[in-house]
Amino acid sequence: MVRWIFYQNQLDKSVLFLYNEGAIYELHYAVSDPTMKQSTKENKRYAVPRSRISGGQPGWIIFAVGAFLCPVYPVAALAQNTSTHVPTSRVKAPIDHGNGVGSGRSMGKSDASGRVNYDSGILLARNYLATHRIADAINVYRMLQKKYPNDMELHRLIVHYQGVLEIENAESALSGKRYDLAIKLSRELYREGIDRYRVGLILAKVYLAKGQVGRAAEIYKHLARRYPMDPDLARQYTHLNADMTLTEAQADLRKGNWQDAMARSIPLYEHGPYRLRAGEIFARSYVAAGSREQAAVVYMALEKDYPDNVSLRAAAIWNLLYAYHNDSALRAYNAVPENDKPTVLHALGGSIAPLYTNYVMLFGGMATSTRGYPNDNRVGIAVNKSFKDGALYLSASKEARFGEHATEISGVYYFGLRDGYSGYVGASFSPENNFLAHYGVVLGLTKSIGSVEIYGSVRQLAFSNIDATVLSGGARYYFRNPLSIGFTTFYVPQTDAYSIMLSPIWNTGEDNKIYMNLSAGMAGEDLGSNRGILKTPSATIVLGDSIRLDAHISVGGEVFHEYRKALYNRSGGLAFVRYWW
Incomplete structure (x- = not known):
């Protein structure tokens, strides 16, 4: 079945044509008799010739919505209607802003031309939304708002979809690595509370891309509190907070503040999925403190949890050597699986000779x-x-x-x-x-x-x-x-x-x-x-x-x-x- 929709170029009011790209309305009949009120099985399905419609002749295009026939005026009629009266009676809209769900409003008395003018604009805007042409839909809403300035629903729709458009602009800036622009757009939207979930995720991703882990963690923390039913938000916050803590611990080590590095890494070393990274920082803190025996103890404990990590065994052996526990270092080397010994040997400088110092x-x-x-x-x-x-x-x-x-x-x-x-x-x-x-x-x-x-x-x-x-x-x-x-x-x-x-x-x-x-x-x-x-x-x-x-x-x-x-x-x-x- 051929599907068509009545389409209007919102700037050029003299153009009228039939549109079939992903349309969601079913054209059943087109006549010049406005008394036609019912659709029958005998109605022939055909498209009104484009030359006839674009000429602006006052015909009717009939859309079947359930058992109700929705009349829509041609563009010429919409353009000629200059009434600022907001009709109180509106026909059932075929879709709800592109999501395919019908929405109804109470109907009362109004002049036919005002109702048709208003509803035709709403239908056109919704079709734009259905095809993801948000900017075009906003322009239609603004055109309607000029004629109906007291309609708060139009104001709400403009604000809402303007926010959606800005969100997409922020996402585009993020994907294009224009991080400063993405931050500017998403910050404003986040403060205004426009789709805070989606905008918050964009803002957090931008902060991560710029290496600002702390700010990204704060965004995830706020989102996790606002949307507790989404466990991914809490997990992401926990991950970023741990990453930020360990990054600060590494910075402490580089500055020689091994006490602070140790204090930051211990809680994450004792439990959780960050044990390996935290444990390595913990061990290096012991090395910086001159306690190589304790560093070796940490590396050997990590090795039990991560037996496939050969570098942990090599690090343990080195620290045992420097702590003059040669026998323990040799036992650790001999316990290495034969397949892993070349890797450990390479880490030890290609020879276990340094283990023998006497x-x-x-x-x-x-x-x-x-x-x-x-x-x-x-x-x-x-x-x-x-x-x-x-x-x-x-x-x-x-x-x-x-x-x-x-x-x-x-x-x-x-x-x-x-x-x-x-x-x-x-x-x-x-x-x-x-x-x-x-x-x-x-x-x-x-x-x-x-x-x-x-x-x-x-x-x-x-x-x-x-x-x-x-x-x-x-x-x-x-x-x-x-x-x-x-x-x-x-x-x-x-x-x-x-x-x-x-x-x-x-x-x-x-x-x-x-x-x-x-x-x-x-x-x-x-x-x-x-x-x-x-x-x-x-x-x-x-x-x-x-x-x-x-x-x-x-x-x-x-x-x-x-x-x-x-x-x-x-x-x-x-x-x-x-x-x-």
């Missing part, structure tokens, strides 16, 4: 000298034991030089201090009291400032016939991995001896370290006697390499050449093997 080392070497001196040799053993806040290095060695033998026992303790400082203190002893110092003590201090490490030390050596104080100071600059270069000066005030040393290190991680020492100056030992350190032109070069074969074994060696003017030239090498645990 070692025992065996070393030995030989050297040959000019002027017919016999070959020298040296063997020894050393042990390094790490602690939470320091490390202890102990060694014992036996040397033979120029036909003499000497034993040396030494130890150094390294410890951390506050604000980037660290220090060390040590002592040595040689019971033979010949070419080695009878005893010695050393005290050193180091300060890290960004990529620079500044250090200095005082070493006191006691030979059989002289005491020597060796003062040293320098700095090491760490370039981008793996290169660093150190520059150190040495001075002996008793003899005015001095030396300058350049020491680059090419450190590729725990697996390989290549190092070199280049020194020159006016300082050298008289190895043929016990006169200690002399002021004599000297130079030394040392080149070494250390390779980590696996988590437990590393090997290395170095070669050296010494020049001492008027004394000797000496070359040799040394090798070592370390076992880590």
